[in-house]
Amino acid sequence: MFISIEQIDNLELLNKTINNRLKGVDGKNFQIQCEAKGGRPPPFLTIKVRNQDVAQGNQSVVHTIKTIPRYFDNATVECVAKNSDLNKSLLTEAYIYLSLKPLAPVFDRDSVILKETESLKISCTSTGSRPAALFNWFMEDKNITFYSTQTFAYEVTTDTWTITSVLTYTVVRQNNGQLITCVASNEADHIGISDSQWIQVQFSPKIYVSNMTFNQLEKLRVISCNASGNPSNYTYYQWKHTSVNGKLIREMKGKRNGKLELPLSDTDNSYQDNGIYVCKAGNGIQDKDGIIEQTGYGFVTINAQPVFMPNIKDVNKSTMHGEIGRAVELTVKVYSIPMYKSVTWFRGINKELQIIPSQKYSLSETSAIVKGLFYDKEIDLDGFILTLKVNNLTTDDFTTYIIQLDNNIISPAEYAVTLKLSGNSGNHQDSSIPAVVGSIFGSLALIIVGSVIIIALRKTGCNLKKKPDSKPKAESDIHFYQNQQFATRENREPKYEGLNLKPDCQDQHTTYDSLNSHQSAVMHNGINNESKMGGGKSKFNIDESHGQYVNQGGDYLNVM
Template sequence: MERMLLLMSLLARFVVAEVLLGDVDEPLPISDVSAVAGFKAKIPCDIDPPIKDETVIMVFWYKDEKDGEPIYSVDVRGRQIAQARLWSDPYVFGERAVMKTDVKPAELEIDPLESTDGGVYRCRVDFKNSPTKNQKINLTVIVPPKKPVIYTGARNLAKILQPFNEGSEMSLLCEVIGGLPPPRVTWYFNDEVLDDTYTQEHDDITINRLDIRRVTRNFLRTRLICKANNTQLMMPLTSEVILDVNLKPLVVNITNKRFHLSALRTYEIECVSSGSRPEAVITWWKGTHQVKHMARNFADNPNVTRSVLSYVPTIEDDGKFLTCRAENPVVPNSALEDKWHLLVHYAPVVSIKLGSSLKANDINEGDDVYFECDVRANPRSYKLLWFKDGKELHQNATAGIILPGGRSLVLQSVTKSSAGEYSCMAANVEGKSASRSVTLEVMYAPICKDGSSTQVVGALKHETISLVCGVQSKPPPTTFHWTFNNSGELMSVPATKYAQVKPLSLITNHWHGSRLNYTPENDMDYGTVACWARNRIGVQRTPCLFQIIVAGKPYPLQNCTALQSTGPYAYRMGHEDFKATDSRDADWLIVRCSEGFDGGLPLTNYELEVYSEENVYHVNTIYLNHTDRSGSSGPVFEVPGLEPGRNYRLHLYAVNAKGRSDPVVLEPVTLKGVAMYTTGRGISDETTDYSLLVACFAGGITAICILIVGITLTLYRRNHPMQTTKAQAAETMQYESKEDRPAAPAATNEAHRDDLKEQINADDVPDDDPDVIPSKTVERRPDIFEPGYASSKPSERAKDFRCLEDLDYPSPSSVLHAKDSWVYPNGYAEKSEKSLSPIRPSTLPVHRTHDIYTRSLRVQESCI
């Protein structure tokens, strides 16, 4: 029975196997499963039994029906499916595969999946009682490509921050290696597809070339992404570049253009540029030349550049273009320019020239001359002036000066005086300018130098004098001719009388001359010597004359007067350099004299010598030119540095070419100490005691006199009650004048004075000088004045002096003290009615011992 059962079981299994084999031969439906190599793959297999209470016994996995051997199995026999035994072919999956039965459907999980794992898998499920179930699954293994690589057009590996220039072409290459199936390579710009055309090269390389014909500003800081993708099961592989675009300047502008500029003034010109990246470089150009070293550049922000040019326009800049150029140095052809057409205003540029038809070295007296003035100015000049030797010329047809308008000057019939420096001046709103001078030289026949035609020359007999005939001429004279005339007839001078010398070459820049040595032998040799000169223009019309007269040394000076001046007066005389710290040094001595006969020759200078009684030699000499500080009447000396209280002797001389005159002596001259009348100066005790004694004595005498006069008047009125008022007034005046007189000196002094005065009166006007008329009026004081001696006649004394209160002269501190006499400032003797002859010498005595020569403009009375 058991054998029967076994046989029937085997038969049943055989039948079932036949049935199953018949099912295998039938085509099974295939499901597709895709997975990515390197990742986890899940192959599904439905192991659910077809009927209830059926159980799974075995699960087998086959791949491509390889040798009919399973590559993976699950044995559930005698166990729960969760504790089933698992087996994996070590040559196929090894430990990479595991059967997951706790999910529906069950899955064969492969981790990680390899590219060789792809194929058709069959899952066979054996049940305990039910027929076997077979399922086919096609596993497609997707191999992902490698990460894309981006290259530039020159096959250089692109940088993450890849620079490009605005306006340039851009070429990028995205290359992807591997991938199964081959990947799709796509360029994205701002998440939008930019280019999805790709090609395969060498079976395993996929590329996509991106070409941009012109890079715009929109590409700055943008991301270009290259994506490679061959499945939806994973994220695409990407690479990206960020575009760093060098931008051109957008704008450039000169912000402070002016309508016009003034030449030689400094302007700050500003130029601003924006839009460049990196910042623009600003340069300045004037015309085609770059202006360097005068501009300062500032970067206000990364996108704005500012430049300030310190610009000084010149005249040559007028009409040129001042250009501000902004350029990105890394971007070719990126320069932008702003041009400013310059209008430069400038003061006139003036030049003068002689008429084109004239020759500068061939203009003679009588010719017509014209000048042309060229003026270049912006704006146009509105005034044109002409100058000769710095003085403006005006239209004067009478003088031959014609201004025809425009820019010309015409001189008709020019003369020697027309020669000089000519210039023109033009003015516009920018200023005025003068041209350089043009020298006009007029050729003329010789004339006497400085216009003088006659010179008086003094000479002694048998004395050789040198006569220089100086003439002015253009061109220089070629010959000179000399003649002599002493009786109205022109005659040649004997050769024994003179020696003709070779004509001098150019003596100065303005005149030429010839020298004649002439020696008068007798009275007939005194007369007129004439000189003529000749040049190529002609002969001198008016000769140069020399009047030869008998000459000698000058006569002594006359009417010399000395007076003291304090410091302030001396300063007004122009001697500030003599200010001293010692107050006594501020005292000056002013000496005035009248000229005597000049000896037949012009006086050249005057001399004053100062002697001190303590020293036989003179201590100072003062020289005074004839034309320096001397009036028409004679010289005025200023003597500084004399000490008060010391006696001095002054010697005065007149000097001509023949020598010095005899001296005029003033002595003794003493400066009185100023401290007696002013405060602030120290004086000696002896002087103070003497002054106090004199003051007390004078006060006592005055009091006694007043008392006597009062008693006398009282007695007189009692004895003469009927006397008229006029007589009383006269008598009172007489007594008052007597009382005002100072005490008389000793009798010996008065007698000496009378003798000296008689001698002076006898010598003042000799009989052999009819030109001098002595003055005998009481009001006019003689040339010799001795005020230190008291007059014996009260009436003369009253007339000689007036009250000092009427004086408009310096204070008593300015009074000159000479011996015992007082000489008040400006107390000069008046001139006689008839002045001395300037030709004949004066026979007045020029020196008297202890005399002071004075001349008075008005008689002064004293009320001391």
């Protein structure tokens, strides 16, 4: 309502909009200024807020409300000017219109508990904002607003907005125990107002088994299975002991706290505890593949004496055979953790002679997979093959040989191999004797055959035509001496191609100069000579599993 006073030209609330609003910002300083123009003497001004006088003065008055609270929103502001001479007043008014901060957001639930395999869906709602607020979401310090959506609702009675933001997010176990935060902000509050909740993510455990190393003589040997999951109440299942290649050796029952105490065993058999130990546990929560029981494994190493493998058939031979004049290879297979530091061979049951590499003896070692028994289970082990080669065997060489290995664990380990004379060797002292004797008897046989032919020709007195070759013998028809490194005479029928006979059978002095006698090759001192029988070469090796000489061509030497 305006009162016309002649002495006052105009009364105005500065910054008033055309719709009678004085704009301000919630929580900021708010200034009201009233000014009168004209009038003598100058008019006396009074500013009222919510019907209370807040400022007075002549001609122009300013009033500041510090950090104006939101309840001043829509409050009435009046400015009254009075002329003291005429006792009349002039009034102008407006109302306060604030940009309002959003009110504190509220989650749709009191706690956030979910499984790792589930998707998190949670919402935050904020009311009372002007203009409408916007939401931001954070997982700890990571902004995840991208995974949210927002809806807006206008409240006509209060001229404010209600905003609801929904977050859909895939959590992982690392989010367990982290804060999830929603923040609502607008131009009245650029920083925004927030609310947070702790997230509890339930997940299946990770299983860790500590790698352990024990000494052969240790009595107490404990392996720990450590589970890390949420919740932390675990059920532990049977332990499994496997070889390094994954073959199951045994199953054992551990304690409820996830520890396994290895049973006491004979010190000499403690090496059998080497291998992989598998622990299985669960907390009732499935993993992403739907599996409740989770597994982990660790390695157990037993530092023990080297072990020879005599308890599996054909792994190590305690008796081997050889022949006079030949070479023989004595081999043993061993498993050693840690690896042996020294290898020593001895000759004699009482180790009378330490063997030194020479032309007589040569030593070698090879890494190899060897067979072993771990708790009655035959498994493959990373081991070694150690070989002693004895050349040019004599009678004195047929004795006991002892190998001694030392890896600095307790005392050295020993294994004895007895070398015996092969049963097929007879009493031959020189390997060349059979060949020489065979050659002599072969020559006598040719002379006898030639004499028989001459007598027959003289008696018949007829033409003798060339007789075709007899059917050649197959390779399998050729027989050899077992465990002898030489070939025998070729077993064939006599040939007549080179026999010179006249058609009328009257030449009684036919010579035998052209008779082809086929000689066989002989192997001397272990050197392979090509045989005229088939042009092939005979090769011989030690069969590591049987300790005997074997022809790699496939024929065992057989005495005819």
